Structures are given as C-alpha cells and as structure tokens.
Amino acid sequence: MKAVRSMVLVSSDAESIALGANEVFSAFQQKIQDYGLSDEISISFISDIGHNSAAPLVIIYPEAVIYGPVKPDDVLDIVEEHLDKGHIVERKLVPAHELSEHLAWLSSRKGTLPAENRIVLKNVGLIDPENIEDYIALDGYQALGTVLGKTPAETIGIIKDSGLRGRGGAGFPTGLKWSFVAKTHIDKKYVVCNADESEPGTFKDRLVLEGDPHAIIEAMAIAAYAVGADEGYVYIRGEYGLAIERMKVAIKQAREYGLLGKNIFSSKFSFDLHVHAGAGAYICGEETALIESIEGKRGEPRSRPPYPTTFGLWGKPTLVNNVETLANIPAIIRNGADWYRSIGTPSSPGTKVYTILGNVNVTGLIEVPMGITLREVITIYAKGMKGGTFKMAQTGGSSGSIIPANLQDTPMDFDSFKTASVSLGSGALLICNQEICVVDLAKVLLNFFRFESCGKCNPCRIGCQKSFEILSNIAEGIGTLQDLEDLQMMADQLYELSNCGLGQTAGSPLKDILTYFHAEVESHIRLKVCPADTCPMSGKTIYQVGQEVKITREQGA
Amino acid sequence: MSVEVKNGLDIKKTIRELIKQHGTERAELIPIMQKINAAFGYISSEAIEELAILMNLPTNQIFTVATFYRMLSTEPRGKHVIQFCESAPCHVAGGRQVWLALQEALGIKSGQTSQDNKWTLLTTSCLGACGIGPVLVIDQDIYGNVQPQQVKNILSRYE
Amino acid sequence: MPTIKSLDDLTRIREEVLKKQELITTSGKTEIIVGMGTVGRATGTQEILTAILSYIEEHNLGNVIVRQTGDMGLDSFEPVIQVILPGKERVTYGKLNPEIVKSILSNHVIGGKIIEEFKVER
Numbered sequence: 126m127k128a129v130r131s132m133v134l135v136s137s138d139a140e141s142i143a144l145g146a147n148e149v150f151s152a153f154q155q156k157i158q159d160y161g162l163s164d165e166i167s168i169s170f171i172s173d174i175g176h177n178s179a180a181p182l183v184i185i186y187p188e189a190v191i192y193g194p195v196k197p198d199d200v201l202d203i204v205e206e207h208l209d210k211g212h213i214v215e216r217k218l219v220p221a222h223e224l225s226e227h228l229a230w231l232s233s234r235k236g237t238l239p240a241e242n243r244i245v246l247k248n249v250g251l252i253d254p255e256n257i258e259d260y261i262a263l264d265g266y267q268a269l270g271t272v273l274g275k276t277p278a279e280t281i282g283i284i285k286d287s288g289l290r291g292r293g294g295a296g297f298p299t300g301l302k303w304s305f306v307a308k309t310h311i312d313k314k315y316v317v318c319n320a321d322e323s324e325p326g327t328f329k330d331r332l333v334l335e336g337d338p339h340a341i342i343e344a345m346a347i348a349a350y351a352v353g354a355d356e357g358y359v360y361i362r363g364e365y366g367l368a369i370e371r372m373k374v375a376i377k378q379a380r381e382y383g384l385l386g387k388n389i390f391s392s393k394f395s396f397d398l399h400v401h402a403g404a405g406a407y408i409c410g411e412e413t414a415l416i417e418s419i420e421g422k423r424g425e426p427r428s429r430p431p432y433p434t435t436f437g438l439w440g441k442p443t444l445v446n447n448v449e450t451l452a453n454i455p456a457i458i459r460n461g462a463d464w465y466r467s468i469g470t471p472s473s474p475g476t477k478v479y480t481i482l483g484n485v486n487v488t489g490l491i492e493v494p495m496g497i498t499l500r501e502v503i504t505i506y507a508k509g510m511k512g513g514t515f516k517m518a519q520t521g522g523s524s525g526s527i528i529p530a531n532l533q534d535t536p537m538d539f540d541s542f543k544t545a546s547v548s549l550g551s552g553a554l555l556i557c558n559q560e561i562c563v564v565d566l567a568k569v570l571l572n573f574f575r576f577e578s579c580g581k582c583n584p585c586r587i588g589c590q591k592s593f594e595i596l597s598n599i600a601e602g603i604g605t606l607q608d609l610e611d612l613q614m615m616a617d618q619l620y621e622l623s624n625c626g627l628g629q630t631a632g633s634p635l636k637d638i639l640t641y642f643h644a645e646v647e648s649h650i651r652l653k654v655c656p657a658d659t660c661p662m663s664g665k666t667i668y669q670v671g672q673e674v675k676i677t678r679e680q681g682a
Numbered sequence: 683m684s685v686e687v688k689n690g691l692d693i694k695k696t697i698r699e700l701i702k703q704h705g706t707e708r709a710e711l712i713p714i715m716q717k718i719n720a721a722f723g724y725i726s727s728e729a730i731e732e733l734a735i736l737m738n739l740p741t742n743q744i745f746t747v748a749t750f751y752r753m754l755s756t757e758p759r760g761k762h763v764i765q766f767c768e769s770a771p772c773h774v775a776g777g778r779q780v781w782l783a784l785q786e787a788l789g790i791k792s793g794q795t796s797q798d799n800k801w802t803l804l805t806t807s808c809l810g811a812c813g814i815g816p817v818l819v820i821d822q823d824i825y826g827n828v829q830p831q832q833v834k835n836i837l838s839r840y841e
Numbered sequence: 842m843p844t845i846k847s848l849d850d851l852t853r854i855r856e857e858v859l860k861k862q863e864l865i866t867t868s869g870k871t872e873i874i875v876g877m878g879t880v881g882r883a884t885g886t887q888e889i890l891t892a893i894l895s896y897i898e899e900h901n902l903g904n905v906i907v908r909q910t911g912d913m914g915l916d917s918f919e920p921v922i923q924v925i926l927p928g929k930e931r932v933t934y935g936k937l938n939p940e941i942v943k944s945i946l947s948n949h950v951i952g953g954k955i956i957e958e959f960k961v962e963r
Contacts, residue, residue, distance in 0.1 A: 250876065250913030261851065262858040270848040325769030325808035328880075335878045336911020363716070363753045364809050366822065367879050382854075383844040391846045404712055405752030407807055421711035423750040480812060480914075482771045488813040490914030519770060522808070553812070555771050569773045573807060579750075811880050813916020824883035826919075 130165045131208055132186040132504050133157075134534075136193075137170035141181035144194065146170075149181055152200035160209050171534060179219045184534075187505045193219040241506075242468060243492045244476050245329070245452040249336035254371050257378040260339040266384055268458035272347050273392045280351040281307060284454070286462035288474040293319060293410075293447035294521060294551050294626075296473070296539040302444065305434035306352040309442040314354035316345050317438065317445045320361040320368070321415055323407040324522025325573060326553030329478040329490060330448035334361060334368035337452070338375035342385065342398060344451035347458060349396045352444050357396065360415050362403040369402050376400065407577035411625050412445040414579065425581045426625035449478055449552075469495035473538035477549075481507045483518075483556040496541070499533040503556060513558030517641070519566070521550010523573050524630035527563070527637035548633065562657035563642040564649055567634045568596040574631040585628030588619045592635060602662030604650040613639055691721055697732045706737045711747060715754055723763075724755040752806065760795045760802040762840050764788075765819040769808040772815035780816045781805075783830035787837055800840075866927050870904045871950055874923040878912025884919040885938070892939035893922075896946045905950060918961050924949055935961040 135141075135150045153168050171184065179193035183203065190213055192203060199217055206214045243249075252259035260266070272280050285300030306314060318341055322330040333340065345357045361369050376398050379385040387395045406424045408414045413427040416438050437443025453475060457465050466474045473495040480490050485507035493502075499518055503510065518528045520537075526547035528535075535545050542549045557566065575589040592615045598604045616632035616639070623629045638646055648654050653662055700717055704710040714733070718725050725748050734741040748754050766781055785791055788801050795802040811817045814826030818836075825836055845851050865872070875881070875890050890907070897905055915921050918935025924945065925931050932955055934945055941959055948954045 246914065249911050251874075251910060253908050254911050255909070258854070258858040258861075261855050262862060264855075266845070266851055267848075270851055274848075322810060323808060326771040326812045327808070328810040328812060331810045331879060332912050332914060336913075362810075363751075364806075365879070367882070381844075383846065390848065402713070402716065403751075404716060404754055405806075406750065418712065419709060421708040421747070423747055482812050482815070483774045487917050489916040489918070490813070490912075523770065553771070555774060557774055561774055566770060566774075569768070569770050573769055577807060811883055811916075813914075814880055814884060814919060817883070824879060826880065826883040 131167075132500075133166060133168040133208070134171040134184040134186070134500075135168070135195075136180055136182040136184075138180070144180050145197065146181035148197045149183065149195050149200060152197040153183075153204065156200050156204040157208065160204055162204075162208060166208055177219065178223045182219065186501065188213065189501065191219045192217045193223075241491055241493055242476050244456045244468075245333060245449055245478055246336075246490075246492050247456065248340065249332050252337065254336050254338055255374050257339060257375070257382060260337070264459060265339055265455075266343055268455040269343050269346050269350075269384070270390050272350055272458055273390045273394055277307060277351045277353065280347065280458075283458060283462050284351070287457045287465040288462075288472075289450065289453055289457060289465065290473060290475075290539060291447060292449035292453075292477070292552070294324075294524065294549070296549070299446065299450055302434060302446070303348065303351050305432075306354070306442045306444045309435055311442055313356075313441045314352060315438045315441055315443040316349045316352065316354045316357040317412075317415065317419070317443055318345055318357070318359045318448060318451055319410065319412060319415060319445050320359055320365075320448050321403050321410045322365075322448065322551075323362055323410050323577075324524065324551040324553060326480055326482050326519075326522050326555050327551045328480055329552060331365055331368055332490060333448050333452050334365065335371055338368075338372045339379065340452050340455060341372070341448060342375055342379050344446075344454035345398065346385070346389065346396050347454050348444055348446065348451070350394050352442075354444065355395050355397070357398045358401050358419055358438070359398060360401045360403060360409070360419060362409070363405050364403075369400060372400050406579070407573075408579045408625075408627055411627060414625070415445065416443065423579070425579045426627075428624065470536065470538045470541075472540045477537070478552055479537075480553045481556065482553065484511050484513065484558040484561070485509065485556050486511050495538040496536040498536055499528060499554070502537075502554060503533070507556065510556070510558055513560055515556065516559045516561060517557050517563070519555040519557070519570075519634075520553065521548055522553045523570050524548075524626065524633065525550030525553065526633055527566070527641065529641035547637075548630070560657055560659070562600075562655055562659040563638045563645050564596060564600050564655070565657070565659050567638050568593065568600055570634045571596055571631070574627065578627060578631070582622075582624040582628065584618055584622035585624070585631065588615050588623075588628065589631050591615060592619075592632070599646065599649045600655070600660040600662065602649065602653045602660070606647075606650060608650065609639065609643075609646065693718075693722065693726065693729055694732055696721060697729060697736065701736050708737075708739070711737065711739070711744065712751070715744075715748060719754050723759045724757055726756075726758075730756075758795070760799050762800060762821055763802045763804060765804050765806040765809070767807070767809050767815065767817045767819075768805040769812075771808070771812035772817055775815035777816040779830045780818070780828050780833065783833040784818070787833050865906060866925075868904075869927045870906050871927060872923075872925040873905060873907045873950070874910050874925070875907065876912055876915075876919065876921040876923075877909040880912045880916055880919050881921065886920040886922075888939055889920050889922065889937055889942050892942045893946065896943055900946075900951070902946075902950070915961060921961065926950070926953060933961045934959045 133153055135146050137146055157166050182193040183195045184191050203214055206212050248263055281303045289299040290296040291299055320330055385397050401419050403409050409418045409424040411426045412433055414424040418424040433443045433445055435442055469475045476492045477495050478492045482488050487508045491506050515530055520526055535541055571593040575593050578585045578589050580586045595608050612635050616635040619628050619632035645656055700714045704714050718729055730741055730744045733744050748756050790796050790803050792805050809817055811826055816828050818825050875886055877886055920937045921935045923931050923933050948956055
C-alpha cells in the first residue's frame with residue numbers, strides 16, 4: 126500500500142450494517158472512482174467504533190472528521206465537497222452530544238490535524254549539543270533561575286498542577302513522586318535520571334541526551350532544589366557511547382558557567398552531577414536495579430517497599446525520573462501549569478514522544494499531544510503501510526502490548542489504554558503487516574526476556590525460558606492444545622508472582638496473542654500451518670544469498 | 683606465573699593505575715571493570731583477583747558483577763567484536779536474514795570466537811538505532827539498514 | 842569564562858549569544874547543520890561532513906558555517922542536513938550521499954535554488 130492523502134472509514138458494527146453501512150461503503154468506492162481519486166484515497170471498514178446514536182458513521186482522516194448518520198445519497202456530497210475540494214460538509218457532521226468516549230474526544234478536536242508539538246524535543250536537531258550557549262540562547266537555564274526565587278513547595282505545586290505523569294511507562298504523577306522525597310527529613314538525598322533506555326524500539330531518550338543534554342541538567346537541578354537533594358546521577362546505558370560523551374561535555378560546561386556546583390545563582394542551593402555508564406543490562410531500567418548498579422552491584426531489583434523515595438541510593442531518599450519526564454520540566458516552569466494542561470487529554474496532559482518502526486513508509490520519531498490514535502500515526506506520520514495492510518502494533522518496546530487492528534482507533538493516553546487493557550509502555554510503535562507471524566513475534570519478545578531476566582526470582586527466570594520453549598515448539602509444528610493453556614497460565618503467573626516490572630510484563634505478549642490472535646496460534650497447532658508463512662514448520666527457504674540455508678532449530682531465533 | 687600483557691599493558695599495573703584514579707569505593711567497581719574490559723577485551727581471573735585484593739572485596743563479589751553485565755566479558759574475545767541486534771524492531775525489519783548471512787560469512791555461531799581470533803559474534807538487545815534496522819555493531823562502528831548481501835562487504839573493511 | 846551569578850547574568854549572556862548569532866545571519870553567512878547523532882553517524886554523516894568541508898575548501902566558500910546537531914528523528918531519511926541561507930527558511934535534506942551533497946552545495950548554497958527532490962517535509 127502506498128501513501129494516501131486521505132482515508133475514509135465506514136463503521137461496521139452490527140447496528141451500522143443494519144442501517145446500511147455496506148451500501149454506504151460501495152457508494153464511496155463508486156464515487157471515489159468516478160472522481161478519479163482511487164490512488165489518493167483509501168477506504169476501509171472500521172470496527173470498535175464506540176458508542177454513538179448516529180450509525181452508520183464515516184470518519185475521514187487526516188482531519189478526523191466524523192459524519193453521521195450517512196446515507197448512500199449523502200456520499201456524493203462528501204466526496205465532492207470534502208475529498209475533492211477539501212471543504213468539511215458541516216451539515217452532515219455528527220452532533221457532539223451523540224458521541225461518547227473516545228469518539229466524542231475525536232470529534233471535540235474539531236477537525237484539527239494532531240500536529241507535532243515539540244516540548245521534549247524542542248531543541249533536538251536544531252542546536253549544537255556541545256555548546257551551552259546554543260541552549261542559553263533558547264531560554265536555557267531560565268527555568269532554574271526562576272525556580273530558585275520560589276520555595277521548593279511552590280515548585281512542586283507547579284509540577285503537580287501541570288498534571289505531568291512519568292513517561293517511563295507506568296504513568297505515575299511526577300509532582301506526587303517529588304513530594305514523597307521532599308517530605309522525608311534526612312539531610313542527604315539524591316536525584317537520579319533514568320537514562321537506561323533499553324526498551325527495544327525506544328530511542329527517544331537517546332535523542333534528548335545526544336541532542337539537548339543541558340535540558341536534563343537543568344531539569345535535574347530544578348528537581349533537586351524541589352526535593353532538597355544536592356547530588357545527582359545520570360545513569361546512561363553503556364551502549365549509548367555518544368550520549369555519555371555529550372552529557373559529560375555538557376556537565377563540564379554547566380560547571381564552568383556556575384550552573385552546577387556551589388551556590389547556584391548566588392542562592393544557598395548547591396548541586397552537582399555524575400554520569401554513570403551502564404554495562405549492558407536491560408533490568409537496570411527498573412529503578413531499584415538501577416540504584417543497585419550505581420552502588421557497584423549486580424543490577425537486581427530490590428524488594429519494595431521501602432520505595433526509593435524513602436530508601437534509595439545508599440539508603441537515602443532518592444528521586445528517580447525518566448529522561449522524557451525531566452525534559453518536560455523546564456518548559457512547564459517557563460510556561461506554567463495551565464499552558465501544559467492545554468495540551469493533550471485531561472487525564473494525560475502534555476505530549477508523548479513515539480518512535481515509529483516496522484513495516485511503514487517513514488520510520489523515525491514524533492512528538493504529538495497525548496491522545497492521538499494509532500491509525501492517525503500510521504496514516505499521517507508514517508505515510509502509510511509498506512507492503513501490505515496493518516495487522517498489529519507492538520507498543521512500548523518488549524514490555525508493551527500487542528495492539529490488534531480493531532484497537533487502532535483508541536486514543537493513545539494512559540487511561541484510555543488502561544480501559545482497553547493494553548499498555549502504552551515507553552512509546553515505541555512497532556508496526557507490523559500481515560507478513561509478520563504472531564507466534565514468531567512473541568518468540569522474539571520472549572527470547573529477549575529470557576536473556577534479560579536477572580534471575581533473582583523464579584517465576585520470571587523459569588517462566589520466560591519455559592514460555593520461549595513452548596512458543597518454539599508451536600513454531601516448529603509440534604505444539605499441542607495443552608500448550609495454549611500452559612501459555613495462558615505462564616502469562617498469569619508471570620504477572621502475579623514476579624518481583625519486578627520485567628517479569629510482570631514479560632507475559633503480556635503471551636496474553637495478547639492468545640486474546641487477539643487465538644485463531645492464528647491455534648492454526649499452528651491444529652493445522653500445522655503458519656498463516657504468515659514464516660515459522661520453521663512451513664519449511665520456507667528465507668535466505669537466498671550464496672548458499673541456501675533452511676531455518677533449523679539450532680539457529681534459533 | 684606469567685603476567686598478562688596486552689597492547690604493551692601489564693594487567694596488574696593497569697589495575698593499580700585505575701584504583702589510583704577511581705579510589706576503592708564499591709561504586710567505582712563497574713567503571714573500573716569497564717576500563718579493564720576496554721583495554722584487555724575481557725576481565726581475566728587474574729584481573730578479578732587483583733581487584734579483590736586492592737578493593738578489599740571477596741573475589742566472588744567481583745565475579746558475580748562481571749558475569750551479570752552483558753558488556754563485561756570474562757572470556758577472551760576476538761580482535762573485532764560483532765554485536766547483532768536481535769530485538770523485535772530489527773527482526774520485523776528483516777533481521778533474521780542478515781543474522782543468517784553473518785553466521786554463514788563468519789563460519790561461527792552466536793557467542794563463538796573464530797579460530798583465527800579475528801571475530802567474536804554476539805547478539806545484543808536493542809541498540810537504540812531502530813529506525814534504521816537491521817542494525818549491527820562492529821567494535822564501535824554502527825551499521826544500519828543492513829541487507830544480507832552487504833554483510834561480506836562490511837566485514838571486508840576490517841583487517 | 843563567564844560565571845552566571847544571577848538571572849540578569851543569564852539574560853546578558855543570552856543576549857550576547859543572540860547578537861552573535863544574528864551577526865552570522867546579517868553578515869550573509871550560510872549555515873549548514875549536519876545531523877551527527879548515533880543514527881546520523883551510522884548512516885554516514887561523517888562522509889557527508891567530509892564532502893561538505895572539502896567542497897568548501899575547493900571552492901573557497903568563505904561565508905559558510907558548518908555546525909553539528911543531534912538526530913532529529915527522521916530515521917528513514919538519514920543522513921540528514923539542514924541548510925539556512927541568510928534570511929531564508931531552514932531547508933532539510935535527506936537520504937544523502939556525497940554526490941548529492943555536492944549538488945546541494947552548488948545549486949542551493951551557491952546558486953540559491955532548492956533541490957526539491959531531496960527535500961524532507963516535516
């Protein structure tokens with residue numbers, strides 16, 4: 126499928142079909158052809174449309190305009206006015222009160238394109254990261270200077286009011302976390318930036334660290350002032366050599382300018398930063414494992430409680446924030462909490478950085494308001510699917526969810542995704558077409574977890590290995606129906622019994638493929654057929670250069 | 683007992699120098715081991731024992747850390763270390779074909795070192811360059827958008 | 842080395858930097874900004890940078906400033922450079938190789954004509 130300029134979606138729930146959705150669909154096909162627009166406009170059915178009393182609905186992207194109820198006779202007007210001439214047909218729009226949930230939200234955007242809005246990545250790709258002056262010229266360190274004229278409590282108040290939620294994946298309110306650390310009455314506290322960005326498919330933090338390191342330094346200083354810390358660590362994963370180098374340069378420059386060190390801005394506040402390079406362990410993205418690693422130990426997660434906010438680095442209260450979370454801080458201080466709340470959705474204000482990967486025409490990274498839908502991302506920013514149609518997306522690296530096609534119109538914010546029982550994760554969108562086999566994908570994900578499990582707790586160490594073996598068997602064509610039950614059990618037990626987030630989320634690909642792609646998994650077992658024709662049992666020769674190699678078991682994943 | 687020497691560096695002398703720079707705080711253990719690994723390619727048992735004495739830690743504490751982290755090795759590695767990303771994004775972008783081409787070109791499998799000690803082939807988790815997958819890293823050089831037919835050409839750039 | 846002791850100091854330095862940057866644009870200098878993040882480097886911006894610098898040297902272009910920046914998130918277009926002609930909008934070019942870069946330098950930087958074919962809309 127090549128990139129199209131518009132996309133027409135016709136609702137296809139039972140009610141819409143009863144009210145003539147099929148006829149509307151064929152009318153659109155006909156008229157689009159009549160106007161010679163077939164190459165520019167795609168048309169498809171959409172399920173899971175949400176509650177409405179105006180079926181059948183027609184949604185047109187990229188404007189995200191919702192028409193309804195649409196009769197075949199209305200189609201000519203919509204094609205001529207909207208698709209050909211570009212005017213929205215106001216009289217056919219669905220009245221807002223007839224929509225609820227995410228459809229209502231979609232319609233409330235009033236046909237505006239969810240444009241990129243760069244807060245976190247404001248300076249990335251524009252300034253010279255190794256020159257502090259470039260950062261200062263773009264209002265850098267202004268927020269720190271301002272904050273030092275306020276009380277720590279006022280500062281935390283601004284962050285609380287902004288509604289900023291942690292971007293590491295869990296979505297915990299940032300202001301609340303700060304207040305936990307601020308409340309402790311211990312003279313030594315630490316601020317740690319979690320830059321151990323190891324979720325496969327996620328590289329947003331790398332862009333910030335490489336492209337705008339001073340934003341992190343400024344944010345950490347603000348956080349330190351707010352919680353009462355005087356020392357901080359930036360824990361950057363060892364694989365990010367360039368990011369480590371540039372962060373060190375930036376810290377050196379900030380010290381020279383007096384923006385780190387003693388009595389910053391002639392105040393009583395002193396703060397200094399260290400860079401700690403990781404040594405290659407995914408688990409260190411978990412905050413207690415990260416703390417253990419800074420202390421020079423194996424990166425094994427601690428038992429919680431106590432949480433790091435009261436008992437963290439060397440037993441002292443420690444604030445751990447993710448890079449993307451911190452990168453929002455200076456902008457919030459400069460522009461105020463109300464400004465921040467005006468972006469995104471009410472429960473998840475602000476923007477989210479997504480990395481777009483997989484079978485799409487344009488890969489890369491975007492920063493858009495919270496609440497954009499997957500379909501919008503694929504159509505507008507990724508310029509459509511490459512080779513085939515959308516089958517599923519995997520969000521948030523390995524610990525995200527597998528999102529099937531029928532959820533691609535769910536707004537991507539913390540709460541809507543929670544309601545749909547999927548996870549936003551860390552913001553990677555691995556988009557797959559129908560050539561990707563779900564069993565194969567789950568196998569790759571579990572292979573990752575079985576290597577990255579730290580081995581401390583049994584459910585995770587054994588569960589990941591065992592699940593991988595079962596999936597391999599299914600892929601080989603020697604799976605049994607019992608395997609399906611076992612996989613479900615593994616998924617549940619991983620979630621319930623594991624000590625930390627790694628094990629708890631490792632089962633989610635299993636749960637997701639069994640929920641959304643049960644038929645495809647079952648066909649591997651019952652029919653010994655891989656519908657996507659990738660699994661080893663299909664015996665397909667996949668490698669043609671030089672000598673032909675068949676995938677055999679030894680070559681593994 | 684022979685003293686381990688690489689690139690003209692004496693392991694014991696190097697460790698003593700590093701301890702002088704970093705001190706003997708436990709928090710410095712990983713940074714020190716990273717430097718040893720970079721200089722010698724791996725952390726030998728001799729290095730572990732020397733560290734244990736100088737940092738006043740049990741050898742098992744040092745060994746357990748050395749084996750935990752992927753970027754630290756307790757086995758000698760070849761002259762060039764190839765890391766191939768086997769995470770999902772590179773997989774979806776066609777990584778498996780490149781992986782097979784790599785193994786064929788080198789004649790070794792994951793985790794092995796070639797007989798002439800030139801290559802060590804490792805798989806790694808995500809390297810954060812997913813937009814240009816499949817990705818492989820040779821020593822410090824990152825290669826993106828790798829096609830199976832390019833593998834031989836890329837390898838030929840290394841002596 | 843200027844040490845910043847107050848918000849006034851910060852504002853003063855900021856203004857100095859802005860003045861310096863403005864001087865660059867008003868003095869008729871062209872800026873070429875090369876994306877030198879990890880992905881940029883992995884796709885060959887080092888070669889692009891070398892090509893730009895040697896072209897500048899060969900043609901004695903005294904009024905061109907070459908700077909670096911991080912990755913912009915345009916992964917599938919890497920290697921990426923940006924060209925800012927004095928007083929003009931920033932133009933982003935992608936999917937480059939040393940040959941294309943030479944043609945950008947001769948047509949756009951010297952000739953002032955944007956090469957639409959390699960322009961990246963963002």
